[in-house]
Amino acid sequence: MDSEALKKYSALHPKPAGLTLQYGTAGFRTKAEQLDHVMFRMGLLAVLRSKAVVSTIGIMVTASHNPEEDNGVKLIDPLGEMLHPSWEEYATQLANAEEHELQQTITEICQKAAVNQQKDASVFIGRDTRPSSEKLSQSVIDGIFVLGGQYHDYGLVTTPQLHYVVCCQNTQGQYGKATLEGYYEKLSKAFTELIKQSSSSGKSQKHLKIDCANGIGALKLSEMEPYLPKEVLIQLYNDGTKEKLNHLCGADFVKVHQKPPRGLDMKPNERCCSFDGDADRIVYYYQDATGLFHLIDGDKIATLISIFLKELLVKVGQSLKMAVVQTAYANGSSTRYLEETLKVPVHCVKTGVKHLHHKAQEFDVGVYFEANGHGTVLFSKAAETKIRHLAKEEKDNEKREAAKVLENMIDLINQTVGDAVSDMLVIEAILALKGLTLQQWDAVYTDLPNRLLKIQVADRRVIDTTDAERRAVTPPGLQEKIDALVKKYKLSRAFVRPSGTEDVVRIYAEADTQVRA
Ligand code: G16
Structure with a gap:
């Protein structure tokens, strides 16, 4: 590491005094003008991560659903997953290090994470259309450059497209070509x-x-x-x-x-x-x-996909284990429908696709969706191999045709992360194949009336949660008050949690009527 060059470049991307940021639900997010130093430093971190795992790493400059004035950065691991949780802490340390501590922090990360600095590094970069994104992605490039990493700038891409090309690159094209075409x-x-x-x-x-x-x-x-x-x-x-x-x-x-x-x-x-x-x-x-x-939200999308896949899995007659992963925001009716009518096991994890993705990897077919519409389907390697084999070799026509549909679903689904374009095509294909209208899909179950709000408080971090964010452990007394309210109404459920992408507390409630919710 050329420490003079690091000093020089870092001085071009100074950290605002006293600013402390935390790696949140999906990376760093805040007002764009506070992020220049974070982008530079995430360029540095991507090089270290790339050297540590000897693979290409992705960096997406975006604040996704947040207002245009915000920005943020998501780091992408080799197979297109979100950055491994063990590195989130390093990301926070590096983002918050004072100027004079930067080199020491890099050295410490290299020691703790056993980074071989002699290895080559490769980083793919992408950005969204925010006015601040182009300049911020230049800061990422400065960070990569100063640690001697190679990079490819894909420019304007959707987040899932960047996840996709990173995965393609690291699987030597097995997942597809690492280009938008x-x-x-x-x-x-x-x-x-x-x-x-x-x-x-x-x-x-x-x-x-x-x-x-x-x-x-x-x-x-x-x-x-x-x-x-x-x-x-x-x-x-x-x-x-x-x-x-x-x-x-x-x-x-x-x-x-x-x-x-x-x-x-x-x-x-x-x-x-x-x-x-x-x-x-x-x-x-x-x-x-x-x-x-x-509204037909992520829960109904997960249900439609699960109904369709389950029918096909029954037809191909393989004992492949399928499950659905949701979060606390999943409407109670969706969970009941999946478990009781469709007889598919459902698991609840913390908010954040990284948690859902991780859980879904435990099954042959893992369908995961957040109610907010973020999700995808994962097929285990063994399941994919079986399905592709049946699609080619199976003598029984019905089984072979079902396997072919599954094979095309595997190719249509972006298994690296939730992808609006891919999900949209999956839904359109299922509706067309099943001859379903939106109204028929909507009628599969009736959502429990619900309300989702966000409020700003002085310090959202005073709220700590447990049980997949369904119960608050601090501040004292909060959960008891929620329990007392919930007890008064039928089919009711409520929770609060601090957002990991915005400076707000999210409040969710559902009950048998909208007024009660
Ligand atoms: C991100 C995460 C999602 C999460 C959402 C809201 O979405 O990727 O998993 O549901 O933030 O998180 P929170 O409630 O902690 O603010 P996106 O689309 O903004 O990247």
């Missing part, structure tokens, strides 16, 4: 194969209005459109040319407010969906003939 080709080929087998036809079935949250999703969907079959009619709204990112639109807005986004004219029973700012979340919705808004 490779991503578009792989997904559109699988999607085309799937919908070939659907008998439903007619424009209305394939017509979909997409609210792109004024973010990167619009750009990337436009790039992908030529690859998609002509019958797929998508109409993009909130494409970022007029309004601000995530402002009164996007998946988070629609989920929290349970109302349509601004800028999307919705006619009765039209199929609509919203992406979030970096296109890793999706929710569907429609307005019925009486003008009532119906």
